[in-house]
Amino acid sequence: MQQSKNPGEDRQSEASPPDYIMSLENVTKRFPGVLALDNCRFDLYPGEVHALMGENGAGKSTLMKVLAGVYPKDSGEIRIAGQLVEIPTPRAAQALGIGIIHQELNLMNHLTAAQNIFIGREPRGRFGMFLDEDALNRKTRDIFERMRLDLDPATLVSELTVAKQQMVEIAKALSFDSRVLIMDEPTAALNNAEIEDLFRIIRQLQSHGVGIIYISHKMDELRQISNRVTVMRDGQYIATVPTATTSMETVIGMMVGRQLDNSGAQAPDTSGNEIVLQVKGLQRGAFIKDVSFSLRKGEILGFAGLMGAGRTEVARAVFGADRIDAGEILVHGAKVSIRSPKDAVAHGIGYLSEDRKHFGLATGLDVKTNVAMSSMNRFLTQGLFLDQAAIRDTAQGYVRQLSIKTPSVDQPVRLLSGGNQQKIVIAKWLLRDCDILFFDEPTRGIDIGAKSEIYKLLNTLAEQGKAIVMISSELPEVLRMSHRILVMCEGRITGELSAAEASQEKIMQLATQRDDTRVVQAA
């Protein structure tokens, strides 16, 4: 059945040749109302990087979770080195030499980085009873050194940025010395330098014969790192192709089943437009240092910078989510006082957080409530009751408009795939209809099809006269979308580039333009 569907596939043999380090056949997994995996297959050679592609909700994470012992499969076969195995628990997966970096962070915030990495495998000291904290930190430091990660193993995870937390997750997966390493969107929160480090590690593992399954929505990464690509769609296996001989357009075509419009829009000239937002001398501890910028109607202003540059901090501060020490904010030329997100929203400012799970969604509630979350007032009848039908219709409208994959608008958001969750946050702010929108990593974890939809959306919004700040760590995206680019480094704005003059090199140069005092240290 699979073969007839996928004539392009080059490996058709039914039985797993012994050289597979791992192979899956006919794996099916059903959730209530969703057939997440439909007779799916996958295989992996030792020492290869095998990319797994597919739209949001295609079932990639589910397949990996089956492999990692998180979900039991309904049916199907899993072979490790030719041996038929069952993987009922994460422990069993570890014992089989399968390591995984989950798509969502799974860290214990109150523990240190080292404690997180070795949880369940703590080195013991005397009598085998007491923990050996020194050995723990030493072993962790070794791993960090291997990763060229500059991090104190004894730092509490709650004090790390999302990016650093992701690095800790990676370190944890590495610490297992697995035969098979699954990476589910490991780079979603990382910047280029970190991604380079990760790729170096991956190549190193490859040379030791580790098989790596790599999930990402970033096409350019696949080119760089993968040997083969397997595409999934709607829980089904579509095809496996060698990366080197396949064009990315083909892969995308298999993923979405259609051709995508990839032309970058010509940046319009917005320099004459009204200034809708002006930020002057924003100051917040060590995180934001004297940040000033202005934003015009119809403009997409890109914010580029390395991890921890302070872009999120700026957005949160303008949005009133954090207190500021000093600074003025002017909306439509009038000075406003923003002490809470409520004030910001009242002045027509919206903010899409980079961390949807914690800051964007009430994941236990359904799709429609989340969409309506910041616009409840609009659905009031008689000033008191909510017009449920209107909420439902509105939510359904956005589900259609943004192609959100969900059985219904009554589905709890936590059951949706990561990318679809992101779309719901976007829907929430679209509905709120703000004049000024901060998009913080809007395409994080979003598939290529949805990404281009979001780009289109951003352009449309700009054309409609909205002013948009787009924070992104993906340089191509910043370059493609922005009409103007601000680059930040260590809490300051280090430069401004117009769309015409901007290039990856220029941005990187500004993004690493540290304070003089620090340059000495860094050198």
Next chain:
Amino acid sequence: DEVYIPLISKGFQHQFWQAVKAGAEQAAKDFNVKVSFEGPETEAMVDKQIDMLSAALAKKPKAIGFAALDSKAALPLLKKAQAAHIPVVAFDSGVDSDIPVTTAATDNKAAAALAADKMAELIGKEGEVAVVAHDQTSRTGIDRRDGFVERMKAYPKIKIVTVQYGAGDQLKSTEITKSILQAYPHLKGAFGTNEGSAIGVLNGVKEMKRKLVIIGYDSGKQQKDAIRDGSMAGAITQNPVGIGYKTVEAAVKALKGEKLPKVIDTGFYWYDKSNISDPKIAAVLYD
């Protein structure tokens, strides 16, 4: 300087204890001493009472009044008081020890037995009777229940169908009474072993619109009203004000070195419609 006598009681929220407190304060005024009055929240909290006693001893009082929840448990501290030559006056119920110089108490068992006799009389010495008691484990709860139940054995045609406990909580006692009435449609009488229980019985009977002989214990405005209007047949009252007064008085006497009787019986009384306004009874009732 001023003579200070702390009283450690078994409780403080109930009307009964407030009346004891009032008596003690009256005596304090009359004998020109200073008293304090304290008791745990429930009669189960034996250790909390011991903490109170311990803190009271630390205040170096001249004498102490003590209504033991469990006298054996308090023994070490009582010995300490004895060693420090602090006279201890037991009140409300006895202390199983010869340390207290005297005991000012009601004989709860005899009082409840009187209630049983009255009940038997009022229901014609036959039929079903229920007890709504306030506590299953405290001395007063046990004595009143047992006093009533044991005396009833003298009336072979009377059957105590159930004894239930409502913690002296009016609402709980009301609910309990209602289920008893429901389960025993032929019930002729009910005994509530303290104020809260008695009011609960009264409410329950009223809500079920039944007629039966209700006997209460202690006083309080609601019980007095009910006795006056006939919905309650009568009640046993102790003399809480007297207990408080006599306790302080005895302590003062002990300090002066006066000889005291081993037991000061503060007495109990049956009151009903006929004698409720009698000055002698009115004096021991409280609102």
Next chain:
Amino acid sequence: MANIQNPASQAQQPGQGAFAAIKARIFHPATRQKLLAFASLLTLMVFFSFASSNFLEIDNLVSILQSTAVNGVLAIACTFVIITAGIDLSVGTLMTFCAVMAGVFLTYMGLPIYIGIAAAIFFGALCGWVSGVLVAKLKIPPFIATLGMMMLLKGLSLVISGTKPIYFNDTPGFSAISQDSLIGNLIPALPIPNAVLILFLVAIAAGVILNKTIFGRYTFALGSNEEALRLSGVNVDFWKVAIYTFSGAICGIAGLLIASRLNSAQPALGQGYELDAIAAVVIGGTSLSGGTGTILGTIIGAFIMSVLINGLRMMSVAQEWQTVVTGVIIILAVYMDILRRRRQ
């Protein structure tokens, strides 16, 4: 979390026909859950009606209803707070405090009855507001804020009343609030006391507020992800305070019910009632971790508690065994609710 690892054994078959579709509608998870929530209650009732011949008599059923009123209203108050992922330990003593305040206005000051009613509800709301401010503004965990309030209010009730009950004998009609029967006057066969009527009115109002208004929607959102709600531009603190205030006002109603039933404000009463109320809420399927819950469930939970206690009393089970059985049944009822959910 638990239901993510939902064993797939109960998964639907592919290729549902029209018949399956109809079946699916009847057995729609939401409908089924509501139906099944009655199951524990019915099981108990059937059991007791066999165990005790008088159990099903109208008088007894009425008295079960009556005995549910106070706990039911308190449980409704708790439901809102618990859905926000908070907890309210002060409901019992707050109820008493409100009763005492009604006594102050009616008996001490001799004001007309409606002022007493207003006072009880007002002071309930006021104390709820204080709890709300402690939780929302000072960020004190609800458990501690309301534990403190519980003790504070308990003490205040005793102080204000002089540790004496306050009687309402001088306020004719006060006892009618809870004890008379408007329904019984119309339909003599159904002598349902007003307290029960009030319970159901409060439940309906609470249900509408919880499900149809912005207040209710924010109650759920708060419990599900407070930070996300805040970043959606909602004044989270305001709504949190509002929810505690509202819950306090409902406790004021409970205070009126109990005061009217006992025709007095009993200042020492109230502690321990919070656990019954919380148990009712959780038995009714509201999660203590917030974000879910129904008023109907809470009412069913409150009835399960009172049917249980009433039935055991009717069977004349010894009190210590009643306690044992109640403990076991609370656990069982919640466990059944969990199984039911997991199956969905």
Next chain:
Amino acid sequence: MANIQNPASQAQQPGQGAFAAIKARIFHPATRQKLLAFASLLTLMVFFSFASSNFLEIDNLVSILQSTAVNGVLAIACTFVIITAGIDLSVGTLMTFCAVMAGVFLTYMGLPIYIGIAAAIFFGALCGWVSGVLVAKLKIPPFIATLGMMMLLKGLSLVISGTKPIYFNDTPGFSAISQDSLIGNLIPALPIPNAVLILFLVAIAAGVILNKTIFGRYTFALGSNEEALRLSGVNVDFWKVAIYTFSGAICGIAGLLIASRLNSAQPALGQGYELDAIAAVVIGGTSLSGGTGTILGTIIGAFIMSVLINGLRMMSVAQEWQTVVTGVIIILAVYMDILRRRRQ
């Protein structure tokens, strides 16, 4: 969540010198917090020593110590469970149950004293195990599982003891467990009762277990992110059950302490004690949302509670006002702890 919105006003200045580094070490957040946690306790003690001349006398201090022992040990038991983001409402009645079981073995069966001690601890662990299974395996929320256990054990204690206290008069030496003073025998000026010695021994053992062993590590990890721990391949259920079992065993020790102090097992006692224990834990800086906590904090919290009560008694404050003040102080103490954290 809270510390993400950390107001930046207290942010460090860039370019710290050597002096600043030393200062930073002394005022290291962790050190400072521990020092500051004593502050509330000391403030209270200073206040009371002015307000009551007898407060600082050795007798009274010993009696404060003695009165902290039981609540302190219960609070230690609670600390473990609370760090896992659970709660244990059954500690008070479990303590009583263990005391009763000791009575059964010693007084009813006349077995030697060490068997009674073992029995109390064993039954504590057993009941803790049951709670643990309810929570970990049946997924019953800890609040409900332990509420049910609280009632169950309360009833069982009454049933087993026949609702009468069980005295230990026939077991010479039993009262010495709590009341004698090993320290006092060595140093007559310090007549510290054994109960206090046991409290400190339990505290030290608990502190070591919490901070130095894998058991403690998983306790924190469970409270911090249970799902992450599960995905790390740790047998979460096993450890959760182990933690409740361990906590139950500590309640068994509390049962021995109280039984020995009262020279009897009082079957009706225990309910309400859980709130004191939880209050002590939270005043001591352990968060009810799990993941953080210290035994030292818990001990300080327990002392704050007993100093407060003792001081108010020494001042002869009316009892209803004592309740009011305790409520207010609990809230204040936790609020100060929150402020302290926020400042870091």
